[in-house]
Amino acid sequence: MRLSHAFRPLGYVSALALLAGCMSVREEAVVAAPEPAPEVSGVYGGDVIVAEPAYEAEVVAESPPSGSYAGIARRGVVTAGDIDDLLNLAAFTRYVKRAGGSLGLPQLGLGAPVLVRLTGPDGSAAPGARYTLRKPGAAEPFHEGYAGPEGRIADFPQVLGAGNPGAVEVRVFGADGQEIARETVRTGKTATVRLPEAAGWQPDFLDLVLVVDTTGSMGDEIAFLQKELIGITRAAARKAPGVSIRYGLVAYRDRGDEYVVKNYGFTANGGQMAGWLRGLSAGGGGDYPEAAAAALKAGVGLNWRAGKGERLILQVADAPPHDGDAGSYLRTAKAAADRGVQIFTLGASGVGDEAEYLMRQASVATGGRYLFLTDDSGVGLAHAEPTVPCYQVTRLSRLLTRVLMTELSGRRQEAGGGEVLREVGGYDAGVCRS
Numbered sequence: 001m002r003l004s005h006a007f008r009p010l011g012y013v014s015a016l017a018l019l020a021g022c023m024s025v026r027e028e029a030v031v032a033a034p035e036p037a038p039e040v041s042g043v044y045g046g047d048v049i050v051a052e053p054a055y056e057a058e059v060v061a062e063s064p065p066s067g068s069y070a071g072i073a074r075r076g077v078v079t080a081g082d083i084d085d086l087l088n089l090a091a092f093t094r095y096v097k098r099a100g101g102s103l104g105l106p107q108l109g110l111g112a113p114v115l116v117r118l119t120g121p122d123g124s125a126a127p128g129a130r131y132t133l134r135k136p137g138a139a140e141p142f143h144e145g146y147a148g149p150e151g152r153i154a155d156f157p158q159v160l161g162a163g164n165p166g167a168v169e170v171r172v173f174g175a176d177g178q179e180i181a182r183e184t185v186r187t188g189k190t191a192t193v194r195l196p197e198a199a200g201w202q203p204d205f206l207d208l209v210l211v212v213d214t215t216g217s218m219g220d221e222i223a224f225l226q227k228e229l230i231g232i233t234r235a236a237a238r239k240a241p242g243v244s245i246r247y248g249l250v251a252y253r254d255r256g257d258e259y260v261v262k263n264y265g266f267t268a269n270g271g272q273m274a275g276w277l278r279g280l281s282a283g284g285g286g287d288y289p290e291a292a293a294a295a296l297k298a299g300v301g302l303n304w305r306a307g308k309g310e311r312l313i314l315q316v317a318d319a320p321p322h323d324g325d326a327g328s329y330l331r332t333a334k335a336a337a338d339r340g341v342q343i344f345t346l347g348a349s350g351v352g353d354e355a356e357y358l359m360r361q362a363s364v365a366t367g368g369r370y371l372f373l374t375d376d377s378g379v380g381l382a383h384a385e386p387t388v389p390c391y392q393v394t395r396l397s398r399l400l401t402r403v404l405m406t407e408l409s410g411r412r413q414e415a416g417g418g419e420v421l422r423e424v425g426g427y428d429a430g431v432c433r434s
Contacts, residue, residue: 073223075231079376079421080346080399081391084430085364086154089113091389091432092364099357099387105323108330108361111158112187114168118151120198125151127410128201130173130308133157135165136184145340146201146308148367149412157187159337159365175199201410205309206240207266208233209248210277211299212316213292215257215285221348221373221380222282225316230274232314232400237270239401240408244309247273248302252295257284260291263298288352292317293325293332296343296362300336310407311341313368314400318348320355333362344368344403349380356386371399376421390425390432 085092100107114133118126127149132141142162147153158164165187172181174197185191210229214222233247249264264276296315304311313336321329336343343366345359351372360370372386374393394415402413414429426433 073227075227076395076397077377078221078224078228078379078396079374079393080371080396081374081386081388081393081424082369082371082399082403083360083386083388083391083432084369085360086152086367087430088389088432089364092360095387096357096361099353103354103357105354105357106327106330108333108365109158110156110361110365111164112156112166114153114155114157114170114185114187115190116153116170116185117190117192118147118153118172118199119192119194121194121196122198123194124198125411126195126199127151129195129199132171132173133160133162134169134171135162136167136169138169141171147199147410149201149406149410151199151410154367156337156365159334161334161338201408203240203243203309203408204307205244205246205305206236206408207246207248207302207304207309207311208236209250209266209299209302209313210316211250211252211295211313212280213253213290213295213318214251214280214282215253215290215319216282217285217318217350218348219282222280224379225348226277226280228396228400229314229316230277231397232404233270233273233277235401236404239405243408244268245270246305248299249273249276250295250299251280252291252298253284254290261294261298263302266302288319289322289325289354290319291321292319292355293321293329296329297332300332300339300341304339304341306340311339312404312407313341313343314346315343315359315362316346316348317355317359318350319352320358326354326358329358330361330365333365336362337366342366342368342407345370347372347384347386349373349383351384353384353387356384369403371396371403374422388425388432389434390427391423392420392427393422393424394419395421 096107118129120126127147129147131145131147131153133143133155134141143155143160157168167184167186169184170193171179172193172195174180180197181193181195183193236245246266246268247270248266251262253259267273299313333343343362345363347356347359363370373383375383376393392415398419406413412429
């Protein structure tokens with residue numbers, strides 16, 4: 001909450017692709033009112049990423065996007081499922097070990113996690129309680145955050161730059177800022193810490209950024225996905241009354257295209273965000289991997305707000321970054337975790353093993369989830385079956401709203417009666433029982 005690829009024919013690769021940051025790119029800045037898109041610069045994997053200085057806002061076309069469904073797409077058609085790998089870490093660890101060996105791609109190196117559930121004095125979940133993590137005996141913490149949905153803390157010291165300690169000291173603070181609990185827990189083991197006062201999650205703000213592939217391979221689904229993405233920005237405004245909301249957008253293609261990364265920055269204007277999304281069109285690309293690493297780096301590098309709020313990225317992808325950029329993609333996920341930015345990934349049609357492998361690692365490291373489109377809607381090309389032990393299929397619009405409300409409320413939201421179209425495996429409130 002807080003915080004060697006085989007070539008694939010273009011027809012097989014479909015819909016939106018991944019995001020992340022690294023390689024020499026030309027980043028185009030589109031200034032959002034009232035906040036301009038910041039310059040993004042840095043060195044990842046030896047390649048320098050330099051954003052052009054911000055300039056006058058580009059007029060984004062409102063014409064329908066290219067693609068066979070332009071003009072007929074509507075929200076609530078596309079279907080999807082998800083896996084919360086943080087609730088299924090043993091299965092995820094086996095998956096990463098197996099897939100990493102066969103794909104020859106880097107692993108993030110999560111190390112042993114800090115797994116704690118905070119409860120109030122009556123044993124009920126205490127989401128939103130502020131906490132710090134430090135090595136036993138250390139003068140300063142290496143991480144500070146707010147307990148996630150259902151009072152869960154799931155952090156990886158190694159990802160946060162603290163090595164792989166066998167134990168971590170957890171300190172929890174009350175509404176007045178005073179320490180109310182302190183306990184040393186073993187990493188890799190689940191612990192429960194009971195607080196002397198109840199806690200609830202009421203974020204002061206929501207920063208929601210969409211990172212979207214706009215290469216030609218997304219043409220079979222982009223019109224529908226645009227409707228869904230516009231819908232989730234509107235749902236955010238409805239579901240979080242009184243919460244300060246900013247929207248951000250990063251679009252990307254690949255080297256040699258009209259643009260590589262187009263960084264729109266943040267805006268507080270929901271109508272402007274919808275206009276940006278409507279203006280996206282599919283084009284370019286040509287091979288399987290895309291500029292996913294550079295795009296994610298641009299998104300994580302935005303001027304996110306600090307403090308008691310939600311910082312969420314939704315990256316939509318059907319392809320991984322180039323082989324040489326896979327490590328940079330994972331390092332960007334580490335940077336996101338350090339800034340308290342959660343990455344939720346969405347695999348579209350054509351998404352392959354390489355993309356799923358990298359996307360799920362990015363989501364686990366930052367407290368997000370891996371979402372994936374399914375064939376149940378009949379929209380788009382064939383969707384690969386994910387390597388997950390269980391999931392439920394619902395409308396993507398409902399799933400995105402549940403994910404958003406889970407983070408905003410601190411209470412996990414499950415599909416209601418009649419929403420589930422299909423179920424695979426022993427699904428039990430996000431936990432795979434089979």
